[in-house]
Amino acid sequence: MKLEKKYSDGHLALSLEGELDQHTAQGLFREMESVMDRYLPRSCAVDLSRLSFMDSSGIAVVLRLRKKAGENGIKIWLEDPSPQPMRVLAASGIGRLVKIENRKGSVNR
Amino acid sequence: MKYENYIKMEFPSKTANESMARSVAGVFAAQLDPTMEELGDIKTAVSEAVTNCIVHAYPDCLGRILLRCRILDKNRLEIVVRDWGRGIEDVEKARSPLYTTGGEERSGMGFTIMESFMDKLTVRSRPGEGTTVVMVRVIPQRTKKS
Ligand SMILES: Nc1ncnc2c1ncn2[C@@H]1O[C@H](COP(=O)(O)OP(=O)(O)OP(=O)(O)O)[C@@H](O)[C@H]1O
Numbered sequence A: 001m002k003l004e005k006k007y008s009d010g011h012l013a014l015s016l017e018g019e020l021d022q023h024t025a026q027g028l029f030r031e032m033e034s035v036m037d038r039y040l041p042r043s044c045a046v047d048l049s050r051l052s053f054m055d056s057s058g059i060a061v062v063l064r065l066r067k068k069a070g071e072n073g074i075k076i077w078l079e080d081p082s083p084q085p086m087r088v089l090a091a092s093g094i095g096r097l098v099k100i101e102n103r104k105g106s107v108n109r
Numbered sequence B: 001m002k003y004e005n006y007i008k009m010e011f012p013s014k015t016a017n018e019s020m021a022r023s024v025a026g027v028f029a030a031q032l033d034p035t036m037e038e039l040g041d042i043k044t045a046v047s048e049a050v051t052n053c054i055v056h057a058y059p060d061c062l063g064r065i066l067l068r069c070r071i072l073d074k075n076r077l078e079i080v081v082r083d084w085g086r087g088i089e090d091v092e093k094a095r096s097p098l099y100t101t102g103g104e105e106r107s108g109m110g111f112t113i114m115e116s117f118m119d120k121l122t123v124r125s126r127p128g129e130g131t132t133v134v135m136v137r138v139i140p141q142r143t144k145k146s
């Protein structure tokens, strides 16, 4: 699991790469949390286009991130989930709580 | 029941084994020539079942997990994930969406995902004795594109 971060002008761009499951979830969440604390951005986008696998452990990570962002007044959303993570996100109905943006124009399900 | 092929393996309840278990199930399923989406669904369901054994069945010890994959009647993939851990008091309640005993690190979506990604889900459990999850997914045989 790899986390890439770019900060500029109040916006934090995070990008996940690898497989997000129970084995990697806790470490990833801690790292994302500390990056948010360091930059205190106004907005944060989480790019999921290079995330090759995610299960419900990832849903919990997204929910915890959303909570963390809410507490700190940070606007947060997900970007371009690859097909498998998108199916898990859709099945969980999390799109009602966190915006999922598809910049490449593919349709959300 | 007649089966075409099977694998059976046992491993300890370490989170590092999650990716190994779903990969093995995926490699086994590949002989049915599934689509990428079908393969993703199967791996996800296995990941959910195995994670449940690790975090719920054996919350504070290492235990045994059994994974068995079989091909039944040419195009049905059956996956069994079994543990000998804590067990589930009320299976019906446990299967309902958002129900979790796991707190903030869980979303209570595991069984819901297994149910929606597989064609059939059976859960047998006895408190103190363990849990057996049986999942079936039909992989339609498609004519090869040339
Ligand atoms: N193998 C198991 N042994 C004991 N209890 C289990 C087992 N599998 C599931 N449970 C119980 O059923 C509940 C629901 O399981 P489910 O997978 O749907 O959600 P979760 O594991 O709590 O959260 P998530 O899967 O979203 O991370 C669990 O919280 C747990 O109490």
Ligand SMILES: [Mg+2]
Residues within 6 Å of the ligand: A056, B048, B051, B052, B109, B110, B111
């Ligand atoms: Mg679960």
